[in-house]
Amino acid sequence: MQQSHRHPFPAASGAQGGESVTSDRDPAVEQEDYRDLLSAQMQAFLELQRGQLHEVSGDAAELVDAIAQLAEGGKRLRALLSYWGWRGAGGAPLADEVVQAGVAIELFQAAALIHDDIIDRSATRRGKPSVHRRFELNHAARGWALDPVHYGQAAAILSGDMCLSFCEEVFAGIAVPNAASSAARRIFNRMRTEVMAGQYLDVLEEVAGPGRPAKQAVERAMQILRYKSAKYSTEHPLCLGGALAGADAGLTASYSAFGLPLGEAFQIRDDVLGVFGDPATTGKPAGDDLREGKRTVLVGLALNRATPAERDFLQERLGSPDLDDDDVMSLRGIIDGCGALSEAETMIARLSADAYRALDLMPVDGTVAKALRALADRAVQRSA
Amino acid sequence: MQQSHRHPFPAASGAQGGESVTSDRDPAVEQEDYRDLLSAQMQAFLELQRGQLHEVSGDAAELVDAIAQLAEGGKRLRALLSYWGWRGAGGAPLADEVVQAGVAIELFQAAALIHDDIIDRSATRRGKPSVHRRFELNHAARGWALDPVHYGQAAAILSGDMCLSFCEEVFAGIAVPNAASSAARRIFNRMRTEVMAGQYLDVLEEVAGPGRPAKQAVERAMQILRYKSAKYSTEHPLCLGGALAGADAGLTASYSAFGLPLGEAFQIRDDVLGVFGDPATTGKPAGDDLREGKRTVLVGLALNRATPAERDFLQERLGSPDLDDDDVMSLRGIIDGCGALSEAETMIARLSADAYRALDLMPVDGTVAKALRALADRAVQRSA
Structure with missing residues (x-):
């Protein structure tokens, strides 16, 4: 599995960003x-x-x-x-x-x-x-x-x-110098606290979510996703690296404008893979997220779009440890059939576009821009 | 419970160390x-x-x-x-x-x-x-x-x-200044790693201990106790405080010579309380350590001193979640009757004496010596 990541700049990605920037x-x-x-x-x-x-x-x-x-x-x-x-x-x-x-x-x-x-x-x-x-x-x-x-x-x-x-x-x-160290430490502290808080909200949503309004399920899932994963996976590491090198407020803001939507797209991709991913590629059993009862953005969209009967089935079967392959197929059918899957893909596309727009405006040299574009491509187009 | 600790310098302790030192x-x-x-x-x-x-x-x-x-x-x-x-x-x-x-x-x-x-x-x-x-x-x-x-x-x-x-x-x-910060950081890092390693050895002994030689049970329990608790509870905090203030090697060694035996005595006292302590004072159910299957120094001593029949009973019942009050009474009877309890008390007394001797030689002023003596008294004579 690791070999597939040894060459992170495939030809397609290179063609996308390689010609338009000056890269030494x-x-x-x-x-x-x-x-x-x-x-x-x-x-x-x-x-x-x-x-x-x-x-x-x-x-x-x-x-x-x-x-x-x-x-x-x-x-x-x-x-x-x-x-x-x-x-x-x-x-x-x-x-x-x-x-x-x-x-x-x-x-x-x-x-x-x-x-x-x-x-x-x-x-x-x-x-x-x-x-x-x-x-x-x-x-x-x-x-x-x-x-x-x-x-x-x-x-x-x-x-x-x-x-x-x-x-x-x-x-x-x-x-690193004291000022850079303090700035990086603030991000490092915030990152850990937010991840743990986000994980807790995720666990809480599994048990408290069924009793909370289904209409706000997507909103709650977005909040969990943002703290548990999005900020942590992209925005904070980027800003932390910047802080260590003494990034100013403008550059840091630009990193956030790129990193946050990218992280959100990355995590919605993860949610999609958690339900529809190929176990051979993801390294996780099929439908693992469904068995655990994860109330992701994808599930939230389905709860809003499915018929009442489908919604009841979803609410009842999500989180059942005894979920078998047929159940997983049924749940996938509902999530796809009601349009939740394609809405999730639309969200990924929209958030990715936001990230790429921010990247175009980012005050960094061509080498860095090219590298970030390739990482962004991988984050949102991945299959594992 | 907390009120009982608001006056940590009882008359008895004061009489023990109060007169012989100059304290401003x-x-x-x-x-x-x-x-x-x-x-x-x-x-x-x-x-x-x-x-x-x-x-x-x-x-x-x-x-x-x-x-x-x-x-x-x-x-x-x-x-x-x-x-x-x-x-x-x-x-x-x-x-x-x-x-x-x-x-x-x-x-x-x-x-x-x-x-x-x-x-x-x-x-x-x-x-x-x-x-x-x-x-x-x-x-x-x-x-x-x-x-x-x-x-x-x-x-x-x-x-x-x-x-x-x-x-x-x-x-x-x-x-604090860089040198002090580095010295303290080393102790802080070591402290956390050792505690987690010691806790793991404790968990491992519960499951692997029954199949390992009973003759070395005390030795293994002493090793767990030293890393999980003794160094962490006394030696490391003392040395860490010293390091922050720039303690030299001699003072640090003197802190260790006092802290380590004190920590060992402290933890054997804890083991005794875990089996014989009063729930009203400890805040823990009676015999909690027996139910969890903790293979403490006290238990190791009993495994070596008990009759074969008693040893079999100990090995079989330790760690049973369904241990009832009668079982706890029987196990207490064995541990006391075979002389393990009194041997543990002898160890506490010997280790405490080592600690007090090291304290007498410690190059600190009277106020500090008096304070450390009172803390030592509390650590080894406590009932909770």
């Missing part, structure tokens, strides 16, 4: 160099931690192995955005400060995923067992005592906590 | 002033966060309410040790830097407790519902959809994550 550097090459540095620094950091934990006990190093399995994979969208945010604000190519920032952001993402998979009861992540499931399987394989599920959850809660501490440790070690 | 200041008064500042700063910080979360959504502020309920209580042992560590290294009385350090440490403790209570399935904490239970009860009271237990756990995982981020946010804001 190929951003694809620079971005691959950054990605390599990021992976090397991530590995070096985790190796150091593994060594320190070995001093405590060989058993404890298992926590780092679980983190490493997750943190060393992934698309690195957030880190790459922080990189181009840094470069757009005049930061030096491949500087250690922004490599460290990328490591911190990707470790935060890994921590969020570890806990998210417990909360969503997801058994797989990126085609492999999720962290709690990994510990659970290990328990079963070794024939240990008491409850394997409980052990798996407990170990994964602690892995996620450790990973969260690791992201802080890396972030706190970034050496 | 009453540490009890200074400590109360510090505690008040700490509480005020903690409240102010959480109020600020609550306001920011209200901007996201009124619902999200519930996460801060849950954190506040926990973080605004407690004995504050760790913060108080960091305070006297600071003062012993020449830090100014009641300085903002050490108030913030105390807030960070107490927020870390709250985060650890929130997740620990999920892991240990503890329904109560300090006599009130634990955080996951609080959310679960709220779900039931409002008649929400799906599973209240799952909702409670999910919301508590996120509350704990937020609290963990808060502790970092506060710690990162402490303004």
Whole structure:
């Protein structure tokens, strides 16, 4: 799966943005160099931690192995955005400060995923067992005592906590001038608080949503999406990279104008993939979001557009752990048939257009603009 | 419960250390002033966060309410040790830097407790519902959809994550010179990693311990205790406060020589209270540790001293969620009857004596020595 991301600038995307800008550097090459540095620094950091934990006990190093399995994979969208945010604000190519920032952001993402998979009861992540499931399987394989599920959850809660501490440790070690450090810290703090708040609103909507007005379901889903994912996945990393390089208020505003609609489009794409995605490509079982009862924008649109009978069926079956393939097919049929899917695609297109318009006005050089355009293409057109 | 800690310098303790030192200041008064500042700063910080979360959504502020309920209580042992560590290294009385350090440490403790209570399935904490239970009860009271237990756990995982981020946010804001900041950061990082590793070893011992040699049960339990609790509860806060004030290597070593045995004695006292403590005083149900299957030093001693029949009974019943009051009485009878309880008390006495000896040699002024002696007395002689 990871190979498919090694060449993020396919010909189609290059043709779209390549001719109209003056570019003295190929951003694809620079971005691959950054990605390599990021992976090397991530590995070096985790190796150091593994060594320190070995001093405590060989058993404890298992926590780092679980983190490493997750943190060393992934698309690195957030880190790459922080990189181009840094470069757009005049930061030096491949500087250690922004490599460290990328490591911190990707470790935060890994921590969020570890806990998210417990909360969503997801058994797989990126085609492999999720962290709690990994510990659970290990328990079963070794024939240990008491409850394997409980052990798996407990170990994964602690892995996620450790990973969260690791992201802080890396972030706190970034050496930039005081003003830049304060500005970046404000974004980093806000980012974590907002993600956790957004995740909580998501969990709350699963249980409280059915009793709240269906008419505002899209509005509530948009609010969850904005805090849990959109700002966090695009706007904050971009602005954080910029802040580390001393971005001024105008550039930061321009990053937001591009990043927020892009993040919203990115997440609505994610919602669509969570229901209609191919398990072979997404690495997640078909209809996982439906089984978990996620009340996404896509579901909100369907609740508003479906017939009363379809709506009742949706409300009743969403979140049933025993949802089988036939149920998933029926729910997909409703969501597609009522026009919710095509409305979601329209929203993705409109938000993407907003993002690209903001990008055209962004006061950055051609290399950075080209790189951001390619990342935007990937974020909204992806299939995984 | 909190009132009982408002006067931490009882007459007996004063008589023990009061006459032999020259003290120009009453540490009890200074400590109360510090505690008040700490509480005020903690409240102010959480109020600020609550306001920011209200901007996201009124619902999200519930996460801060849950954190506040926990973080605004407690004995504050760790913060108080960091305070006297600071003062012993020449830090100014009641300085903002050490108030913030105390807030960070107490927020870390709250985060650890929130997740620990999920892991240990503890329904109560300090006599009130634990955080996951609080959310679960709220779900039931409002008649929400799906599973209240799952909702409670999910919301508590996120509350704990937020609290963990808060502790970092506060710690990162402490303004001390660079060298002091780096030294304190090293301790803060190590402290968090070790606590999480120790908690994992604790969880692992519950499931893997029954299949491992009983002869080494005490040794394994001591290792868990050292990392999960002893270093974290006493040694690290003391050294961290010292580091912030620029403590030299000699003073730091002296803090460790006092703090580590004190922390070990503190935790063995905790183990004894977890089995024999009075629920009215501890705020925890009787025999909670036995029901969870905690393989503490006390249990390790019993496994080595009990008859084969008693050992089999211990191995079989430890960790049974259905343990009733009669079982708890039987298990207590074995642990006491085989001499494990009295051996644990001997260990507490020996470790306390080591700590007091180190305190006598510590190069700090009389006020600080007196304060540390009183905290040590409380840590090892407590009943809650």
